């Protein structure tokens with residue numbers, strides 16, 4: 001790392017980005033109160049919310065103009081993800097958006113129909129987490145609502161499509177996870193091959209990590225807000241618990257982690273949009289740090305509501321269960337750390 | 350948002366080169382050796398050399414001894430200084446806090462020569478806030494100043510007055526009304542340290558940084574050295590304290606560090622690079638490169654994540670985060686190096702420049718000076734989370750005063 005590089009360190013959002021943030025903040029606040037989140041369990045998908053989100057242009061904003069989209073960058077998508085996470089919205093926003101973009105990047109006429117369906121939200125697409133091995137099944141995030149899954153098999157990037165999405169497997173985060181048996185998928189389209197296939201797949205994963213990192217920031221912030229309010233009214237021995245440093249200080253650490261995680265995710269998005277080869281390790285850094293922030297943040301947010309925080313009835317439980325239920329979908333942090341370490345080693349003498 | 354490389358035009362590139370060359374001339378090996386041995390955070394030759402060109406506080410107008418630098422020119426300067434040794438520049442930062450108070454409160458005929466001397470590197474100022482009985486509660490300062498006509502008599506002692514032994518003045522917090530509510534009985538002075546009755550004694554820290562205890566025994570100071578109103582010291586102090594806590598700084602041009610702990614992160618970065626270079630050229634007991642060892646890879650990855658956390662967390666939160674990152678990661682990185690990681694830079698078989706060995710010792714102080722991380726967490730609790738203030742017996746009352754009377 002070159003510490004003396006003269007780069008700007010400007011984290012302020014452009015006006016248009018600010019508008020995206022506000023618009024989607026309002027949208028999720030109106031359309032996705034926690035009652036909607038609860039009602040969607042255990043599948044973790046709300047068709048009505050999805051339709052509204054599509055109406056907002058969410059499924060097209062990140063597509064290139066050539067594919068009928070608005071050509072928004074990862075940064076705008078990350079801002080939407082922050083608000084999506086804040087609401088823990090039961091829609092496959094991240095999976096669908098990054099996979100659609102990967103399909104558009106492949107620019108194969110064979111994909112036109114799928115892409116059109118992805119753009120209008122009728123055909124949900126998702127991304128396989130691991131390379132596909134013949135004869136083995138994979139748990140696919142959003143796999144229980146997706147009709148197509150994009151995966152890397154050897155040096156081929158393949159879109160697997162089924163008539164009907166496989167059944168939900170119930171899970172801690174109440175997301176539409178499903179086992180996909182790729183061998184039995186009805187249709188397969190080779191989307192890209194060789195280096196191009198690997199590059200598209202990697203890019204999709206990087207985008208997924210950045211969007212997930214942003215979503216976890218919003219999620220943790222929601223949990224913190226609930227607990228801050230709780231501690232401002234709960235008393236012990238005649239004082240508010242929020243005046244106790246044993247309570248207040250860990251809460252400040254959550255806020256501190258959130259502030260940093262948000263900036264790292266946005267910075268990672270900026271580099272993906274502008275100089276993707278310059279900081280290839282940033283998406284993983286964003287992912288790991290947000291996962292830590294969410295685990296620590298939602299754990300403590302639940303803890304400082306005492307016994308209540310351990311109950312399903314408390315809304316903080318929604319965030320606690322999803323902090324792991326979402327972050328684990330983007331891979332084991334230790335594996336990411338090893339990758340980041342390899343980058344450090346490779347850039348050192 | 351913008352993280353792009355700044356494309357310097359010819360004029361700026363020339364300035365960058367000029368600065369780089371001049372700094373290379375100034376920062377000779379004996380300068381580093383001296384800092385290593387004494388830990389002054391200061392060097393007369395460097396400060397006067399920079400000051401001669403208006404480059405010590407280049408953001409100041411030339412008429413005030415600066416160089417009219419724009420924020421971009423300033424950033425170029427700071428990055429070039431970082432390439433040398435940030436430690437030596439410590440007193441520059443320390444002086445800049447009282448300088449703003451002097452500029453604001455002292456009559457200009459008094460202030461101007463003082464500020465000019467500072468800008469020219471001929472005077473530095475230190476902070477006389479903390480006392481032996483406790484530094485977190487600055488408003489509880491006990492050093493007494495008593496007025497008699499135009500003169501004040503000062504008695505008591507200050508601890509941790511870093512740089513007092515190289516400074517011309519100290520920015521002193523005194524108690525002038527022990528019976529008033531504690532924030533309303535404080536007066537600030539700029540005390541010339543060569544005044545009779547001032548005794549300075551060195552204290553060594555395990556980072557190598559020197560600090561001091563300063564005794565004031567019937568020190569006579571003219572009222573002209575008072576800064577701000579009598580018993581109005583708290584509002585005078587607020588400006589510099591807020592600056593130290595980086596409150597209300599405009600950063601929209603992207604030319605300042607976001608985190609006030611960014612400097613701590615540079616020390617962590619030095620250690621990360623050192624460990625990576627060591628791993629790349631070291632063979633482990635099993636005959637494989639240490640760079641292939643999963644422990645090394647994972648811990649270096651974790652250290653870089655923490656580095657990013659430190660520099661990407663804004664303001665006062667960044668100070669806490671960067672300190673935590675450095676404290677934890679420096680210890681872990683040192684473990685990776687094994688026994689050789691314990692050797693300081695000039696010992697046989699020490700690793701790299703001993704940056705990791707140093708980082709672990711240096712880290713500890715970062716949680717304490719400039720206000721401890723607990724004091725900062727208190728600020729964050731109130732100002733970021735909006736949590737209510739705790740009420741302690743000494744929140745409003747000057748307890749030492751009460752006990753005495």
Ligand SMILES: Cc1cc2nc3c(=O)[nH]c(=O)nc-3n(C[C@H](O)[C@H](O)[C@H](O)COP(=O)(O)OP(=O)(O)OC[C@H]3O[C@@H](n4cnc5c(N)ncnc54)[C@H](O)[C@@H]3O)c2cc1C
Pocket residue numbers: 245475476477478479480481482483484485486508509510511512554558560714717718719720721722723724727
């Ligand atoms: C190397 C070095 C350089 C320094 N340079 C200067 C300088 O130039 N000028 C200057 O004036 N001072 C300086 N200081 C002093 C520094 O600001 C103080 O050490 C610091 O403010 C803490 O004060 P203290 O050491 O008296 O500890 P105390 O205030 O006695 O604190 C002891 C412990 O209790 C904790 N604590 C105290 N109050 C609270 C609270 N309300 N809530 C929770 N925890 C609390 C602290 O965090 C700390 O861990 C320096 C210190 C060091 C180590």
